[in-house]
Amino acid sequence: MELTKAAVEKADILRRDWNDDEDYYQGAEEWVNIFWELGGKHPFREMFDRLDSSVVVELACGRGRHSWQMRDWPNQKILVDLVPENIELCQKRFAGLKNFRFIVNNGVDLHQIDSGSVTAVFCYDAMVHFDHEIVYSYLREFRRILRPGGMALLHHSNYPGNPGGDYKANPSWRCFMPPGLFKDYAIKSGLEVVEQRCFGWGETDDVDCLSLVVKPDAPDAPQASDPPRRRRRWRVRLPWRRR
C-alpha cells in the first residue's frame, strides 16, 4: 500500500505522544474490566462476542490489557502497536503463553500480516486518536487481511470539531471524525458496516462510536452496492444512536 506523507507524519506524532504515557497505561489497567464484563452495561463485550476470534488482531494494543483477557483462550492472537517499547513490554507480559505473535508496525499499515489470514480485528481506546487518513488506511488493510466473512470491531472518534487541528486540543483527545465519515471510508474500503453504536466519553455525549464491519463473504454476502431488499437484514441492526 502506498503511504501518504501526511499519514506517515501523523503516525510519527502518535508514536511520540504514546511512547511513555505511564499514567495512562497504569491507570487504564484498573478499569479494563468494564469493557470485558459478560452481560455488562458497556456494548464492547457484546459486540466483541460476535467476532470469530480464531485468529484475532488487536491493533494498537498498548501494554496488552485487552489481550490479557484472552490469555487462556486457545485462539491465535496478533498484537500490533507502533511504539516498540509497548510491544517489548507485551512480550514480557505474555512470556511463556502460547498462540501470541507481536508486531511493531509503522502506524499506517499492516504489511507484516498476510492477506486473508485473520478472522477478526479489534481496536479499543486507540483509534479515537488516529487522524482520519490513518483510519482510512487501516480500513483498507482490514479488508486485505480479513478472510471473507471476517469482522472488525473498531472504537473510533465521532467528534466533528477542529478539522485540520491537533487532536490533543479536542475533548478526550478525540480526532476530527464527523458522523458518517467512518462509514464512508469503510464502504470505500470494500467493507460492509454491520452496526454502529455511539456513546459518550468523559463529559462529551456521543463523542465515540463502536463500529462492527464485515469483509463481504463472496459471492452471497451483502455488498454496499446490493439492492435494498438484500441489504435489509443488515440494516435492521444499525441503531446509529443507541447507547
Ligand SMILES: C[S@@+](CC[C@H](N)C(=O)[O-])C[C@H]1O[C@@H](n2cnc3c(N)ncnc32)[C@H](O)[C@@H]1O
Ligand atoms: C490510549 S493507548 C490504548 C492502548 C490499548 N488499546 C488499551 O486500551 O489499553 C493508545 C495506543 O495506540 C497506539 N497507537 C497510536 N497510534 C497508533 C497507530 N497509528 N498505529 C498503531 N498503534 C497506534 C499507542 O502506541 C498506544 O499503545
